[in-house]
Structure formats: C-alpha cells, structure tokens
Amino acid sequence: MECRLYLITPPRIDDAEAFGRTLDAALSAGDIAALQIRLKDVPLDHIRAVTRVLTPIAHAHGVAVLMNDHVDLAKELGLDGVHVGQSDMAYKEARRILGAKAMIGVTCHNSRHLAMDAAEAGADYVAFGAFYPTQTKTVEHMAELETLSIWQESMETPCVAIGGITAANAREVAEAGADFIAVSGAVWNHPEGPAAGVKALLEELVQV
Helix, strand or coil: CCCEEEEECCCCCCCHHHHHHHHHHHHCCCCEEEEEECCCCCCHHHHHHHHHHHHHHHHHCCCEEEEECCHHHHHHHCCCEEEECCCCCCHHHHHHHHCCCCEEEEECCCCHHHHHHHHHHCCCEEEEECCCCCCCCCCCCCCCHHHHHHHHHHCCCCEEEECCCCCCCHHHHHHHCCCEEEECHHHHCCCCCHHHHHHHHHHHHHCC
C-alpha cells in the first residue's frame, strides 16, 4: 500500500472562509486521503461553524473529514468519522454513537499493545507518534520508527504516523511502514505556502 497524506488543520482558525480558500489550494496540490479538524481551546460553536465551511471543500476533493475528539459533533455534522485519543471517549462508545460506517482512528502513542487492542476492537486505523519534536502540540510520548515496521509486518489495520513530520523526514517514516503520514505545520507553515508544502511532501512519498 502506498503511503498517503493525512492533513490536520491548524489548532486555530479565526476566519473560516479565508482558511477555506487556503485549504482548497492545499487539496488541489495533490492526493490527500483525509482532513482532521483539530481546533483547540475554542467554543464548540466555533468548531461547528468552521467545520461547516471546510467539509464541503474537502468532500469536493474526495477527502474524508474526521473530527478530533468531539464524537457527538461529528455525528451532528454528518462527518466521515473521528479520531480519539487515549484520554478521549473510548473507541467502543464512539462506534456505538457513530455506527458501523464511520471511520474511527485511535491514538496509540508508541504502544503496540494499545494499538492491538484498538485494532481488535475494530478501529479503522491506529496512530503512532510523535516521531519528531513538534510545535503543534506538547509531546508527552515519543515513538520509534521500528514500531511502524513491526506493526506493518504483523497487523493488517492501517497505521498513521504523526508528530513533527516534514518533507525532510517523511520518506524515512514511509519506508518504515506508515500507511498514512499525518501533517499540519509542514503544510500550513511552509514558506512558499500550503500547496507547496503538500507538493514537497508528496515528492518524498512518491520515491518510497
């Protein structure tokens, strides 16, 4: 399976319409599998409003839209799924709320044990990380590339690599066994703009 990009929003989006245009440019730059809406320390109404602007843009590009953590909001807005952390709602409860068709991913840090539990419960993907220092969030758990390799050799559930991934290290992460590479800052903070950030990452993945 080829390694694909999984895009995460910046933690703050003040102007949804303006960011929507930026998102459209990024998604037009190449193949992206999913967009995770991950806004921090803002009211639910703001997340709701931003999501309503971004979802049709993503869907127009064939990109699945997942909500970080807020399972009830994902259901209310008819999103494609959710991503839940170890301190968020349990996978089984999220599945009960969202139903069989929803895409549900689970953060597993560097733990194959947590990942196997999630996979056996029915998670659509497991996420390992962070693999490198990142400014997007406070890193409490660092992951090893070997975790991806062992997972790829032994399990069928797709794995997502997250945390500090840029065009400079994306290839080694993909070669280690990641099915998806989750990125945020490497795209939104790229000096030549988000579209250039997407293209730079994809150029590395094509060579894997």
